[in-house]
Amino acid sequence: MKGTEAFQELIPLLGNEPVVHANGYICRESFSLKDREANFYMIGSMGLASSIGLGVALCKPEQKVIVLDGDGNVLMAMGTLAMIAAEAPKNLVHVVIDNEVYESTGKQRSISNAVPLEQVAKSAGYRQALRVDKREDIKPAFEKLMNSDGPSFLLIKVDPCFDPKTGRVTHTPEEITARFMNSIRH
């Protein structure tokens, strides 16, 4: 499955949940497919989408919170997997688009071909960790995790395919903050 197909499959499954995006391609692909107020597009601070998502999940326990992460981002902040496991927010769903490369910077290899990230998450103590390779498996896996207690981890294995012509997020960072906070309040 191509990376873009994973987004095409996932995004229609979203309701009004806050989604914290990892930087680079993840933000741009999601933004281009469907811009949402409840999307936090993290354009810098690589690795911190997971800790931002954890903060949101802990402060909004009644709301499912999604982190849309990349393999390189997860590898940069593996300690955060331990924090998520330790705090164990039931409402956190951590989705990782694993293309085994730093696609945003030119497809240099990451090391997630050798390190099964869903096993890392499971060993750290996530309640559930699933891995999917096929497009048709995304929907049932995501729905299962959305309808049960977390913290949950969904690793989606994809082939890199990013089209550099895909637009960049056009909102300013300050606008992203305001929109996201507004959507969370309501």
Add this chain to the structure above:
Amino acid sequence: MLSLTSQAFIDRLIRENFKFFTGVPCSLLSGLISHLEEVEEAKYIPSVREDAAVGLCAGAYLSGSLPVLLMQNSGLGYCLNAFTSLNLIYRIPVLVIMSWRGQGGKDAPEHIIMGDIDQKLLETAGMDYAILKPDNCDQVLATAMRKINEEKLPYTLVVEKGLFDERH
């Protein structure tokens, strides 16, 4: 030097509506963290790295809480990219309580350089701070609250050795 009690200071922060605390410990902040673990009204979440704590605080702020990050100045190096590429550009405030190891060049070797440059780094990044003293607490907190509530930017309180009771 006069000292502040950890209890009085934490209670003061709670009255300012800071209820979400995280960080990585420093012995100079040990009394604060011990007290945080005891109070009902506040939550202390151990972070594994200071930059992860910045992310956690950002998430808390975005969902309507006022966060506090406790760290040693050695953690500032780990946080700089998070401050510059997240907090400062998105206007996501956080109250940082940063201990000052290496002050005056009198400390273990690993603290000397950061003890000399930590406040210069903050200034270079355009981040406001104040050195907290027993007799400037009200005034410094008022400045911090203005920075956080009006400008929506981080503010750092620098804590010297001996300011707070240590518990270890």
